[in-house]
Amino acid sequence: xxxxxxxxxxxxxxxxxxxxxxxxxxxxxxxxxxxxxxxxxxxxxxxxxxxxxxxxxxxxxxxxxxxxxxxxxxxxxxxxxxxxxxxxxxxxxxxxxxxxxxxxxxxxxxxxxxxxxxxxxxxxxxxxxxxxxxxxxxxxxxxxxxxxxxxxxxxxxxxxxxxxxxxxxxxxxxxxxxxxxxxxxxxxxxxxxxxxxxxxxxxxxxxxxxxxxxxxxxxxxxxxxxxxxxxxxxxxxxxxxxxxxxxxxxxxx
Ligand SMILES: NC(=O)c1ccc[n+]([C@@H]2O[C@H](COP(=O)([O-])OP(=O)(O)OC[C@H]3O[C@@H](n4cnc5c(N)ncnc54)[C@H](OP(=O)(O)O)[C@@H]3O)[C@@H](O)[C@H]2O)c1
Numbered sequence: 378x379x380x381x382x383x384x385x386x387x388x389x390x391x392x393x394x395x396x397x398x399x400x401x402x403x404x405x406x407x408x409x410x411x412x413x414x415x416x417x418x419x420x421x422x423x424x425x426x427x428x429x430x431x432x433x434x435x436x437x438x439x440x441x442x443x444x445x446x447x448x449x450x451x452x453x454x455x456x457x458x459x460x461x462x463x464x465x466x467x468x469x470x471x472x473x474x475x476x477x478x479x480x481x482x483x484x485x486x487x488x489x490x491x492x493x494x495x496x497x498x499x500x501x502x503x504x505x506x507x508x509x510x511x512x513x514x515x516x517x518x519x520x521x522x523x524x525x526x527x528x529x530x531x532x533x534x535x536x537x538x539x540x541x542x543x544x545x546x547x548x549x550x551x552x553x554x555x556x557x558x559x560x561x562x563x564x565x566x567x568x569x570x571x572x573x574x575x576x577x578x579x580x581x582x583x584x585x586x587x588x589x590x591x592x593x594x595x596x597x598x599x600x601x602x603x604x605x606x607x608x609x610x611x612x613x614x615x616x617x618x619x620x621x622x623x624x625x626x627x628x629x630x
Contacts, residue, residue, distance in 0.1 A: 380607035383408030385508075386459040387606065388452065388499065390442055390491065391469030393420040395567050396514065396559065399595035400466055403603045405433035409464065412455035414438045442469050442491035443483075452498045462502035464606040467492040468514045472568065473529040484528035489535050496543060500552070509552035510606045513540045515617065517560045521625045524579075533558075537617045544615035553614035555605050560621025563592035588623040 387404045391397040392413035401411050405428055415421050418439040425437040436458055440451040456462045471487035474480045492513055503509030517523070519533035537556045544554035561583055563569040569592060573580045584590060601620045604610050619625060 380609045382607045385409045385463040386461050387411045387464035389413045389466040393424045396595045396598050397468040399599035400602045403599035410434040412436045414440045416441050449498050456502050462499045463506040465499050465511045467495045475527045481528040484532040488532040503552045504550040508608045511554040512602050512605045513556045515556045515558045517558050517621045517625050541615045556617040558619045559598045560624035561592045
């Protein structure tokens with residue numbers, strides 16, 4: 378199936394490693410032109426070089442999405458450099474943790490505000506696209522009890538509500554907005570590798586909760602993002618798509 382992403386302009390946040398990196402690679406493989414960011418300048422430069430070596434049309438920038446002004450300036454400059462924006466994937470998260478109130482501010486500013494600021498900064502471009510699509514990266518932690526009452530889980534839930542309501546608001550401009558909730562995703566250097574090393578019991582219990590007994594991969598998540606971002610998913614908006622290999626147990630209808 379041709380997803381129809383060839384020539385589309387996409388912006389992805391937090392994409393030098395893990396799920397974000399796989400999303401950029403998948404969008405590039407589908408023929409999209411992609412702008413992405415992360416904080417580490419060296420890692421952005423490495424990713425740009427690697428993706429260009431594969432023939433990708435990419436531009437990268439070093440920015441901390443928590444810095445509202447710098448982030449907005451980066452988004453605007455990237456959209457101008459690409460010649461517009463058809464697809465936006467806010468992917469950065471502050472991650473889990475419940476050691477202090479600081480986590481709540483961090484998860485609010487990074488998970489929620491960076492998504493909202495990004496949608497607002499890019500909305501005119503997304504409207505002009507005629508086939509605009511936003512894919513907000515949430516988590517199964519938002520929809521089922523997981524681990525502890527963490528800011529991460531609550532803020533990921535806020536993103537699902539935001540995606541639904543934004544989709545209603547901008548639907549008349551042919552902009553689709555969806556949330557995507559991956560279950561546990563394992564990759565080298567990622568959170569689950571760290572958990573495996575520090576809390577083997579929790580890691581094993583999580584693995585046992587996945588019926589086929591394996592974690593997801595960044596590439597599997599990236600393929601769902603590419604579909605949702607593409608004109609091939611023209612009927613899907615306001616959804617929270619769960620991609621978790623059966624990790625969640627709730628029946629939703
Ligand atoms: N991994 C999982 O099991 C899992 C499961 C469900 C949902 N998710 C969600 O999927 C998304 C990606 O997760 P991941 O595990 O791939 O993350 P990750 O391995 O921590 O990668 C995060 C990426 O974002 C960049 N980044 C981090 N903070 C940033 C900031 N403040 N500003 C700009 N860039 C920043 C990192 O580079 P720098 O450090 O250089 O900035 C890196 O490129 C997150 O929204 C996460 O909540 C993950």
